[in-house]
Amino acid sequence: MLVSGPLLAPDHALSRALVRTVPDSVTERLSDLGNIPVAVPVLVLAMAYAARRGRALAAGAAGLAMALVPALVIPFKEWTARPGPLEPWAAGYFPSGHTATAAVAYFGAALLVRPYTRRAWPTAAALVLTGATAAGLILRGWHWPLDVLASLLMCTPLLLGVAWADRAHRAGGAGGPGRLSRRSTRRSSG
Template sequence: MSGPLLTPDHALSRALVRTLPDSLTERLADLGNIPVAVPVLVVAMVYAARRGRYRAACAAGLAMALIPALVVPLKEWTARPGPLEPWAAGYYPSGHTATAAVAYVGAAVLLRPHTRRAWPTAAALVLTGATAVGLVVRGWHWPLDVLASLLMCALLLLGVRWVSSPRPGSTRRSSG
């Protein structure tokens, strides 16, 4: 593999890997596991749906369903080896980062209109960032694997936000 970003990516990874205890970084990385992150989104989807925001809840669920449809083919196509496992392939982009971003930020998008506070977004960014840091510092992903997932998910989450926003001229706030 070659490219202008690979050298800085590898240098940054070498500087970061195992700078924190594995027991901590494993727990941070686990925040992106499906059994941890997806239930957070499901609870927010149920809450939003019960508040009449069916379209918003469905958009968030669709964004999560698109994660494997986008990540798996990219992993197979790039066949990028891992930082600590150069014999293995399929590390780009990071599925754990994508799962965390869509679950936590998607939940924040669904909850924020009902809280009228910034804490859902702040919590989502902290949890997603913690997942990304855990994956890179533990050595399970290159920094670009994580960055690619965040950029991909930003597009999905912009779609969720768009569907969740009230429509101009709409008198019902709960329709989104």
């Protein structure tokens, strides 16, 4: 059980200062942005759009990243068994699954649609939606600040994988990695 450490005292103090400083009706709506039925459809739509535009590798990487979220979050929750800010009798609050879902869904979607917008709004929207989810969870008292921060850090490699898959696709041309170079080779040799 995760009950000691140098970061827990400041984490508890920050949580005590923030919890319920905003009405529950507001913070509950914000934290709902990290629910699977809210966040995942955004990613699925972006995946379908990217795949239709010929970026199936990046879309698949985004889907894999989302599938890996519970595979990473659940074992950590069981291992740490950290109690919640308002429910000290309950366990499994570290890391925040809602934050992880929001981060991978919204930033994954932004990575997939950004090449078609030529603007920064997809990334800004992902930042706002993920930040709103995190703030709602902390302000409502459903998660400690470190639960949320850990989720964001845990999701970073997943999102870097999506970005890498997208770059690999673009480096290989419209047909996929390496496909264009094989066509060119066939034409020159035959």
